[in-house]
Amino acid sequence: METRNESMIFPTFEFFAFFAVALALNWFLKRWPLAWRLFLLIASYYFYSVWDVRLLLVLFFLSLFNFASGYAIFRNYLQERKFILILTVVCDLGTLAVFKYYDFFRQSAESLLGRLGFFADMPLLEIILPIGLSFYLFKIISFVADVYLGKIESYPGFLDFAIYVSFFPQLLSGPISRGREFFPQLAAGGAEKIDRPYYYFTLIMLGLFKKICLSSYLVLNLTDDAFAVPGNHSSLIILMAVFAYSLVIYFDLSSYSDMAIGFAGLMGFRLPANFDAPYLARNIQDFWRRWHISLSAWIRDYIYIPLGGNRKGEARKCANLMIAMIVMGLWHGSAGHYLFWGGFQGLGLAAHQAYRTRTRGKMIFGRSGGSRIGKTAAWLLTFLFITAGWVFFRSESVADAFTIFSRVIHPVSVSEPVQLYLFLAIGTGFLLLAFEKQIIDNLCRLQERLPVSVWCFLLSALAISIFKLGPDTLPAFIYFSF
Amino acid sequence: MAEVIKIEISNGSKNQGRKAGPAAAVFVFFLIAASVIFYDSRKVLLWETQRENGKQTLFQKGAIAAAETSEKIKNRAGISGFFEKENEFWAGLKESPEFFSGTRGQYSGLAAGSDWDSQAVPKGEAPSDDLDAGENAETAGTGNSAGNEKTVSKDPAEPALPENGESATDIRAEAKTVPIAIKEEKPLPEALATATTTPAPVAAAPTSTRSLARKEEKPAKPPESPEKLAPPLKILIIGDSFVAVGGGLGDPLERTLLNYRGVTVARKGRVSSGLARQDYFNWHSTALALAEQHNPNVAILMFGSNDTQAVTAANGGIVAGYGGKNWDREYKKRLAEMIDIFERKKAKVFVLGLPCMRNANLSAQIAHINELIKSEALAHKNAEFIPVWNLVSDKNGNYTDYLPDAGGRKKLARTADGVHFQYFTGYLVSSAIIDELGKTLFLKK
Numbered sequence: 066m067e068t069r070n071e072s073m074i075f076p077t078f079e080f081f082a083f084f085a086v087a088l089a090l091n092w093f094l095k096r097w098p099l100a101w102r103l104f105l106l107i108a109s110y111y112f113y114s115v116w117d118v119r120l121l122l123v124l125f126f127l128s129l130f131n132f133a134s135g136y137a138i139f140r141n142y143l144q145e146r147k148f149i150l151i152l153t154v155v156c157d158l159g160t161l162a163v164f165k166y167y168d169f170f171r172q173s174a175e176s177l178l179g180r181l182g183f184f185a186d187m188p189l190l191e192i193i194l195p196i197g198l199s200f201y202l203f204k205i206i207s208f209v210a211d212v213y214l215g216k217i218e219s220y221p222g223f224l225d226f227a228i229y230v231s232f233f234p235q236l237l238s239g240p241i242s243r244g245r246e247f248f249p250q251l252a253a254g255g256a257e258k259i260d261r262p263y264y265y266f267t268l269i270m271l272g273l274f275k276k277i278c279l280s281s282y283l284v285l286n287l288t289d290d291a292f293a294v295p296g297n298h299s300s301l302i303i304l305m306a307v308f309a310y311s312l313v314i315y316f317d318l319s320s321y322s323d324m325a326i327g328f329a330g331l332m333g334f335r336l337p338a339n340f341d342a343p344y345l346a347r348n349i350q351d352f353w354r355r356w357h358i359s360l361s362a363w364i365r366d367y368i369y370i371p372l373g374g375n376r377k378g379e380a381r382k383c384a385n386l387m388i389a390m391i392v393m394g395l396w397h398g399s400a401g402h403y404l405f406w407g408g409f410q411g412l413g414l415a416a417h418q419a420y421r422t423r424t425r426g427k428m429i430f431g432r433s434g435g436s437r438i439g440k441t442a443a444w445l446l447t448f449l450f451i452t453a454g455w456v457f458f459r460s461e462s463v464a465d466a467f468t469i470f471s472r473v474i475h476p477v478s479v480s481e482p483v484q485l486y487l488f489l490a491i492g493t494g495f496l497l498l499a500f501e502k503q504i505i506d507n508l509c510r511l512q513e514r515l516p517v518s519v520w521c522f523l524l525s526a527l528a529i530s531i532f533k534l535g536p537d538t539l540p541a542f543i544y545f546s547f
Numbered sequence: 548m549a550e551v552i553k554i555e556i557s558n559g560s561k562n563q564g565r566k567a568g569p570a571a572a573v574f575v576f577f578l579i580a581a582s583v584i585f586y587d588s589r590k591v592l593l594w595e596t597q598r599e600n601g602k603q604t605l606f607q608k609g610a611i612a613a614a615e616t617s618e619k620i621k622n623r624a625g626i627s628g629f630f631e632k633e634n635e636f637w638a639g640l641k642e643s644p645e646f647f648s649g650t651r652g653q654y655s656g657l658a659a660g661s662d663w664d665s666q667a668v669p670k671g672e673a674p675s676d677d678l679d680a681g682e683n684a685e686t687a688g689t690g691n692s693a694g695n696e697k698t699v700s701k702d703p704a705e706p707a708l709p710e711n712g713e714s715a716t717d718i719r720a721e722a723k724t725v726p727i728a729i730k731e732e733k734p735l736p737e738a739l740a741t742a743t744t745t746p747a748p749v750a751a752a753p754t755s756t757r758s759l760a761r762k763e764e765k766p767a768k769p770p771e772s773p774e775k776l777a778p779p780l781k782i783l784i785i786g787d788s789f790v791a792v793g794g795g796l797g798d799p800l801e802r803t804l805l806n807y808r809g810v811t812v813a814r815k816g817r818v819s820s821g822l823a824r825q826d827y828f829n830w831h832s833t834a835l836a837l838a839e840q841h842n843p844n845v846a847i848l849m850f851g852s853n854d855t856q857a858v859t860a861a862n863g864g865i866v867a868g869y870g871g872k873n874w875d876r877e878y879k880k881r882l883a884e885m886i887d888i889f890e891r892k893k894a895k896v897f898v899l900g901l902p903c904m905r906n907a908n909l910s911a912q913i914a915h916i917n918e919l920i921k922s923e924a925l926a927h928k929n930a931e932f933i934p935v936w937n938l939v940s941d942k943n944g945n946y947t948d949y950l951p952d953a954g955g956r957k958k959l960a961r962t963a964d965g966v967h968f969q970y971f972t973g974y975l976v977s978s979a980i981i982d983e984l985g986k987t988l989f990l991k992k
Binding site (some may be wrong): 078289294333517533 | 568569570571572573575576578579580582583584586587590591595604606607609610613614617637715788791792817818820864962963964967969970
């Protein structure tokens with residue numbers, strides 16, 4: 066599914082203008098709770114409508130439908146709570162399937178029927194995937210499930226629910242927040258003050274830097290070309306592209322999450338963290354606790370645990386892990402390479418569980434303990450496994466992924482120069498991966514020591530430099546296509 | 548400022564740090580946004596004015612208004628020169644072939660004469676100086692052997708080629724002489740137009756180390772024919788992955804062009820892009836920015852291989868579903884707009900056709916797109932169409948994985964995907980394209 070790089074995404078001037086006004090109105094209207102809530106909803110709906118007004122209708126009707134269903138579950142109407150839950154989830158996932166997977170099913174069905182000698186010409190709907198659908202639908206489903214499980218004590222009003230679903234800092238690409246975290250903040254009228262201003266501004270600047278100066282350049286100058294036609298590049302370039310893509314996907318997603326958390330924080334809302342230095346993980350399970358935390362937590366709570374989790378023996382546990390990760394792969398898209406990637410991750414998790422059981426917890430792939438060499442080996446193996454997985458994720462097909470691997474394994478000597486900036490970008494990227502938390506903490510402490518005027522000047526200079534260094538055309542966020 | 552912005556120090560934990568009154572945060576954010584828009588007003592205008600057929604949202608208009616006001620302030624204060632130089636500095640830094648790749652889609656800074664692989668066409672075999680394409684194109688890297696493996700295209704998108712004794716690349720039996728048209732420029736936003744009246748030379752750093760070597764030579768002689776565009780030739784090549792990817796077409800074409808005197812080349816390609824899906828990558832706005840930045844007098848466009856799908860607007864809305872006359876009309880309109888961008892710059896535009904593909908369905912779709920591209924290009928006074936199909940197909944005009952080299956040996960011509968070119972093919976096609984360019988441009992080594 067193609068991505069969009071126009072319209073009001075975070076690193077555009079249009080969004081800066083919008084947010085400046087939204088931020089001012091947000092704080093001004095807080096003294097009137099109803100007006101403030103209406104403003105939040107209107108602002109979020111306006112933000113989404115800039116993409117396409119029709120997509121707004123999808124958002125609204127899904128909100129209305131799930132609000133009504135959730136209420137029916139909450140009130141135990143018809144004594145059929147489970148049935149209503151299942152019906153609601155099926156309708157929600159059906160919506161997702163139509164928008165996201167219809168073309169895949171159509172092509173697969175036509176291909177299969179063609180092989181059997183039947184020629185079908187199923188309608189080509191050419192549906193454009195509503196941006197953010199995967200994210201806000203998961204928020205909605207988590208809410209309805211939480212209502213069923215009794216985790217929502219007080220049912221919100223429709224206005225609050227609609228704001229929860231459509232809150233613009235997190236609408237397009239997460240984090241996927243839970244209702245039970247968001248509604249209390251709304252009920253309390255948001256924060257009275259901004260509790261960590263330096264932190265939020267730092268996140269916004271860091272997000273801009275990661276997206277504009279690092280991720281975009283690596284995409285435009287290395288990974289897109291290398292993954293498109295690997296056969297025409299040297300093994301060194303392919304190897305660099307493979308590692309660079311690990312950086313690209315992390316910076317792309319985490320930059321959006323950083324900015325989302327930063328913008329929401331400036332408005333007085335706390336969003337959940339979405340990343341926790343994932344590439345420092347020393348085993349695959351630890352990685353998935355640190356990567357896209359809101360999505361993996363959702364998969365854990367609403368797929369893995371309902372399937373039985375780890376309560377039904379080792380074999381079932383491994384099977385549940387595989388299913389959960391295949392769902393994770395499917396969430397990203399219907400293409401075979403996403404499924405393959407999900408299965409690959411599931412295999413890794415299952416293998417880790419089996420290893421853990423055999424070593425009874427005393428293993429080099431533990432989060433703590435072990436020798437320095439052991440820890441380093443564990444980290445390296447985990448990082449290489451994850452990076453290999455990203456090759457499947459990024460490639461156009463599984464066959465292309467293996468072409469890339471063969472290019473790495475069987476070195477081809479082609480005289481192909483590499484610009485200095487690529488080394489700098491990759492090097493900076495890895496340093497940022499390793500020390501991101503410390504960098505953020507140190508930047509916050511540094512800002513606290515500065516006079517306010519100097520702080521404002523430096524922030525402005527930094528923002529200007531980031532835009533100046535960026536390419537003329539900004540590649541879209543990878544996760545807008547999921 | 549410290550009196551206006553009150554930042555209270557909390558007695559909370561280390562994690563909390565200072566709290567801030569909302570007014571402080573709002574002020575700081577406004578300051579950052581205003582600083583960026585003021586300082587980089589040119590980029591704001593370029594980014595925000597060229598979206599989606601002129602429809603602008605409220606905040607887009609606000610950003611544009613702020614940027615235009617900034618430009619006026621800079622002009623009145625007499626500091627616009629400083630910002631022009633500053634823009635050139637950043638553009639030069641990003642164009643630096645050693646540091647960035649700039650607008651060239653792939654790796655730059657390659658030393659003159661170095662080969663990508665052992666199969667690359669050595670520099671000495673580049674197109675000859677003789678600009679009589681009828682005589683020389685036949686041997687100038689078309690891959691035809693001394694024994695006559697001429698390709699005759701049966702592709703309906705292109706005219707039938709002469710079979711014997713004539714150049715396989717001399718395809719324009721019906722070509723017309725194209726005088727360089729002079730058209731009125733479409734007015735830019737006022738502030739940007741004002742900003743561009745002061746001459747803003749292209750980035751100080753050369754776009755290629757190879758062109759730098761050429762710059763020190765004596766200027767070429769005046770053109771032999773008054774119709775031919777004389778050097779300096781500032782060539783901009785834009786397109787999809789054929790242009791972007793090293794080893795496709797863009798890179799060999801660029802490097803071959805740089806063998807000629809007075810030629811500088813800027814190249815920008817984008818993998819998986821095209822004219823149809825503006826929501827994926829907006830070539831309209833990108834081309835405008837590139838035309839502004841590089842001010843080319845020659846533009847080479849190559850689009851279409853990713854366009855066998857619906858034509859969409861920048862917000863993803865479908866303008867025309869794929870297939871049918873409506874799609875044809877919209878697609879031609881997109882191409883027309885692209886050509887117009889460069890015609891307004893008084894540039895000569897060459898639109899390259901697409902090659903055949905291994906997948907028969909795709910190939911048929913591509914052939915149709917070739918028809919549209921050709922008809923649209925020929926409808927513009929300052930544009931020409933250069934077909935590529937027959938250069939990489941077999942003698943029946945069908946797809947082939949192998950093509951003969953100058954010595955008659957069959958070499959692998961396409962990559963595993965059955966779409967892109969091997970380097971050998973890229974050079975082969977580049978030579979033929981340059982032969983065609985040579986009919987309109989004064990190209991001399």
